[in-house]
Amino acid sequence: MRNTILLVLGTIIAFAVPFMFPAYQNQFAMLWLMILFALTWDLMGGQMGYNSFGNVVFFGVGMYITAVIQRDLYFDIEEYAHVAGRIDALTPDQYLTGIFLGMGVSGIVTVLVAIILGAGILGLRGHYFAICTLGLTIAAGEIASGIDYIGAGSGIVTPVFPTELMAKGMFFYFVFMVLAVGTFLTNKWMLAGRFGLAVNAIRDDEDKAEAMGIRTKRYKTMAWATSAFFLSMAGGAAGNLFGFIDPINVAFAGATFGVWMVLMAILGGKGTIWGPVIGAAIFHITQELFWTYLFGWQRVALGAMIVGIVVFFPQGIMGFLRQHWPHLFGHKVDEQTTVEQGATKESEA
Amino acid sequence: MSMLQVSGASKRFGGVIANEKISLEVPEGKIIGLIGPNGSGKTTLFNSIVGYHPLDDGSIRFEGQEISHLRVPEIARLGMLRTFQQTRIYGKMTCVQNMQISKPNRNEGLMSMFDRFPKEDLARIDHLLEFVGLYSKRNLLAGDLSFGQQKLPEFAMALMNEPKLLLLDEPTAGINPTLINGLIDRLKRANEEMGITLLVIEHNMRVIMNLAEHIYCLAHGEMLAEGKPEEIQNDQRVIDAYLGAH
Amino acid sequence: MIANLSILFDAPIFVVQLLIDGLLIGALFALVAYGMALVWGVMNIINIAQGEFVILGGYVALTVANWGVPIVLGLPISFIVLFLVGWAVYRAVICRVVDEDLFISILATFGISILFQQLMNQMFTADVRTLQSGLDTWFLFDDMVTVSQIKVVSFVSAIVFGVAVMIFMRRSRLGQAIRATAQNARAARIMGIDTDRVYAMTYSINAAICGAAGALVVMTWFVQPFAGLAFTVRSFMIVVIAGLGNLGAVAVSGLTLGTLENFAGFILGAEFQMAFIFSLLVVILVWRNYRLGRERKVLR
Numbered sequence: 001m002r003n004t005i006l007l008v009l010g011t012i013i014a015f016a017v018p019f020m021f022p023a024y025q026n027q028f029a030m031l032w033l034m035i036l037f038a039l040t041w042d043l044m045g046g047q048m049g050y051n052s053f054g055n056v057v058f059f060g061v062g063m064y065i066t067a068v069i070q071r072d073l074y075f076d077i078e079e080y081a082h083v084a085g086r087i088d089a090l091t092p093d094q095y096l097t098g099i100f101l102g103m104g105v106s107g108i109v110t111v112l113v114a115i116i117l118g119a120g121i122l123g124l125r126g127h128y129f130a131i132c133t134l135g136l137t138i139a140a141g142e143i144a145s146g147i148d149y150i151g152a153g154s155g156i157v158t159p160v161f162p163t164e165l166m167a168k169g170m171f172f173y174f175v176f177m178v179l180a181v182g183t184f185l186t187n188k189w190m191l192a193g194r195f196g197l198a199v200n201a202i203r204d205d206e207d208k209a210e211a212m213g214i215r216t217k218r219y220k221t222m223a224w225a226t227s228a229f230f231l232s233m234a235g236g237a238a239g240n241l242f243g244f245i246d247p248i249n250v251a252f253a254g255a256t257f258g259v260w261m262v263l264m265a266i267l268g269g270k271g272t273i274w275g276p277v278i279g280a281a282i283f284h285i286t287q288e289l290f291w292t293y294l295f296g297w298q299r300v301a302l303g304a305m306i307v308g309i310v311v312f313f314p315q316g317i318m319g320f321l322r323q324h325w326p327h328l329f330g331h332k333v334d335e336q337t338t339v340e341q342g343a344t345k346e347s348e349a
Numbered sequence: 350m351s352m353l354q355v356s357g358a359s360k361r362f363g364g365v366i367a368n369e370k371i372s373l374e375v376p377e378g379k380i381i382g383l384i385g386p387n388g389s390g391k392t393t394l395f396n397s398i399v400g401y402h403p404l405d406d407g408s409i410r411f412e413g414q415e416i417s418h419l420r421v422p423e424i425a426r427l428g429m430l431r432t433f434q435q436t437r438i439y440g441k442m443t444c445v446q447n448m449q450i451s452k453p454n455r456n457e458g459l460m461s462m463f464d465r466f467p468k469e470d471l472a473r474i475d476h477l478l479e480f481v482g483l484y485s486k487r488n489l490l491a492g493d494l495s496f497g498q499q500k501l502p503e504f505a506m507a508l509m510n511e512p513k514l515l516l517l518d519e520p521t522a523g524i525n526p527t528l529i530n531g532l533i534d535r536l537k538r539a540n541e542e543m544g545i546t547l548l549v550i551e552h553n554m555r556v557i558m559n560l561a562e563h564i565y566c567l568a569h570g571e572m573l574a575e576g577k578p579e580e581i582q583n584d585q586r587v588i589d590a591y592l593g594a595h
Numbered sequence: 596m597i598a599n600l601s602i603l604f605d606a607p608i609f610v611v612q613l614l615i616d617g618l619l620i621g622a623l624f625a626l627v628a629y630g631m632a633l634v635w636g637v638m639n640i641i642n643i644a645q646g647e648f649v650i651l652g653g654y655v656a657l658t659v660a661n662w663g664v665p666i667v668l669g670l671p672i673s674f675i676v677l678f679l680v681g682w683a684v685y686r687a688v689i690c691r692v693v694d695e696d697l698f699i700s701i702l703a704t705f706g707i708s709i710l711f712q713q714l715m716n717q718m719f720t721a722d723v724r725t726l727q728s729g730l731d732t733w734f735l736f737d738d739m740v741t742v743s744q745i746k747v748v749s750f751v752s753a754i755v756f757g758v759a760v761m762i763f764m765r766r767s768r769l770g771q772a773i774r775a776t777a778q779n780a781r782a783a784r785i786m787g788i789d790t791d792r793v794y795a796m797t798y799s800i801n802a803a804i805c806g807a808a809g810a811l812v813v814m815t816w817f818v819q820p821f822a823g824l825a826f827t828v829r830s831f832m833i834v835v836i837a838g839l840g841n842l843g844a845v846a847v848s849g850l851t852l853g854t855l856e857n858f859a860g861f862i863l864g865a866e867f868q869m870a871f872i873f874s875l876l877v878v879i880l881v882w883r884n885y886r887l888g889r890e891r892k893v894l895r
Binding site: 127 | 703706714824
């Protein structure tokens with residue numbers, strides 16, 4: 001009952017926010033994106049113990065695929081490069097077709113990419129996996145900056161949003177809201193069953209999981225492909241929200257988005273359902289405050305914050321709660337020592 | 350026909366011969382012991398059997414099927430499971446969760462990744478945890494159990510997996526003497542009531558003599574002797590090997 | 596790409612040029628990798644901030660040179676300054692993550708790396724900077740091959756310096772303590788070695804090695820606030836290939852990587868040189884793991 005009330009309340013707030021704070025629509029859209037980042041990372045890093053710095057690759061790939069589809073659907077490349085995206089010729093219908101088709105294709109393509117990359121990379125363990133994925137992110141950025149078809153180092157300008165449709169911030173607020181909520185529900189659904197325990201088992205002791213006959217490769221690939229799917233669709237939308245794709249600083253931004261998603265999940269408490277959401281919210285607000293009050297030094301402050309969180313608060317908020325009040329999470333000793341006694345107690349209650 | 354048949358298994362690590370032409374048989378439904386001084390190659394043999402490293406030479410058959418080319422998870426899914434000398438459990442999961450994920454993985458399709466856990470599972474888990482004496486601690490994180498106690502969920506997890514053959518690597522190491530008696534009793538019950546064949550590495554002579562019906566003794570990577578517990582106990586070569594006169 | 600490749604076949608002298616340049620720069624890679632292997636082996640920490648120490652060392656040498664200090668002193672000054680920086684970083688951050696799980700220390704050093712990048716960006720701007728050594732260039736093979744003397748000087752200094760550190764590790768009391776801690780930290784602690792001090796010294800020595808390398812990098816190549824990660828990745832690759840204990844292998848891998856990178860830069864075009872390094876990392880890791888996988892092992 002209480003949950004239903006909270007759910008209804010939450011939904012109302014989520015829908016009301018862009019109307020109540022029209023000036024901050026973009027920031028709130030970004031908040032949903034950050035939540036999606038943290039959730040997709042947590043599925044890999046928190047739940048499965050595969051700490052990836054490479055998830056942002058899927059974000060970037062989705063961004064590029066969507067932008068290229070939007071561009072090539074209605075324009076000649078030469079013409080487009082010439083006017084640098086400043087074409088107002090896109091009708092709302094064309095824009096919507098382009099962006100959603102792009103996102104859909106990105107989702108499918110990156111799932112395939114995740115499966116192919118995963119065949120090699122997911123075999124790596126621990127820190128080798130972390131550093132390999134870091135290399136993957138930066139390699140992707142460098143490769144993208146060398147390919148002329150996608151604008152090389154100067155990137156792509158995404159089509160101008162047709163404002164006769166609705167306010168740009170409003171549109172993207174709802175796009176990211178749907179994506180983030182979709183990610184959350186998918187995570188929750190997947191983790192509630194066998195998948196959840198299997199990836200937790202891989203996190204705790206992969207050798208043991210293999211010795212027990214769990215098909216670890218299948219679970220690992222599934223987790224990575226799921227992350228990739230949502231990240232790439234978010235990437236497609238994000239490219240349009242930013243209006244501009246830079247290969248190294250926007251699409252394959254290992255040192256910003258790539259690290260932030262790790263950090264948000266850790267801050268909230270990795271390996272929990274709600275931790276990443278809480279972490280993302282706190283992180284995003286802090287970051288916006290840095291941007292407002294420490295302009296010029298905000299990136300330095302962010303770096304310091306990363307070190308601070310990792311060193312002093314690695315267990316995160318949910319981890320902290322679990323550590324200090326384990327019984328809240330159901331970790332307590334029963335007085336009953338046999339099934340019979342346990343059953344009697346339950347029937348009494 | 351034997352359930353497990355190892356013939357001529359050899360394994361070298363660099364220049365060190367860990368196993369040299371080892372042959373042994375485990376008949377269905379029996380409890381077989383494997384003993385030998387430290388460094389005699391018992392754990393290496395175990396690792397070869399369950400697929401941790403490729404064999405240099407020889408063959409391993411499980412229920413008539415050659416398995417020396419298979420990997421650990423595949424062998425586990427055939428129904429041959431091992432426990433570790435250094436206990437391994439999923440530390441950040443509760444005992445019940447440890448048990449839930451230990452369900453047999455034999456015939457799963459792609460979608461069974463998302464299976465939920467039916468009520469019957471929970472009943473079975475409760476009974477198995479009661480069987481090993483952990484019922485009251487079933488909701489604790491397995492990693493919070495004491496080191497000796499962690500042997501119990503590991504054993505229960507192995508039973509949950511419904512193996513045909515269970516390989517136990519020093520099940521009593523690091524357990525206090527009172528618990529040992531209980532464990533022997535449970536191993537015997539698992540064998541009798543659940544029909545699980547056991548192959549046990551053990552250092553504790555009293556335990557293995559009590560438990561096993563047939564014992565193999567390794568020394569310096571070679572099969573030294575085999576026979577009934579009484580025979581092994583009185584075998585001069587075995588005594589020499591243990592006293593270091595070899 | 597094909598065109599560049601055919602140049603190499605038509606004019607083999609280019610091969611000599613690329614080889615020489617590659618080997619000369621490779622010595623610096625090996626030096627930085629040696630430092631990484633030291634920290635990794637002793638403290639079980641993969642120091643992602645490795646490259647930033649190199650770049651910072653370069654900036655230190657650059658700054659003191661601008662103050663009018665003779666260029667020759669740049670290397671020792673960078674060495675000392677970075678030693679102190681390393682010590683401060685250890686006391687502030689690293690000492691708190693030494694015993695944590697590896698990912699925490701990777702993330703912490705990654706954070707330090709980002710922090711340093713941003714600080715250097717604020718202090719020195721994002722421009723590419725070099726330090727003119729004032730040395731000449733040799734022209735060989737009818738002027739077909741150029742070898743700038745500073746690169747040779749840097750090559751020789753890197754080797755001399757590397758050997759000096761090695762001797763220090765073998766002979767000195769501290770070096771012995773460090774090696775003992777690397778083998779078994781707990782036993783070392785029981786035997787009365789102050790492992791905290793050993794860790795602090797190890798991390799600082801590593802930073803100092805990077806600083807010295809940085810002073811050479813700024814003279815032979817360039818520094819830029821965000822160019823550090825490439826050095827980290829190069830060192831990591833070298834260590835993964837060479838292993839932690841094997842210094843000869845570190846040197847050989849370093850020189851090989853330098854050469855390989857130079858050829859790749861020439862053949863693929865300079866814009867893909869970085870892409871090559873980072874892709875190579877992925878390929879090497881996956882390949883090594885695949886080879887181990889056939890033995891039913893994984894890279895650990």
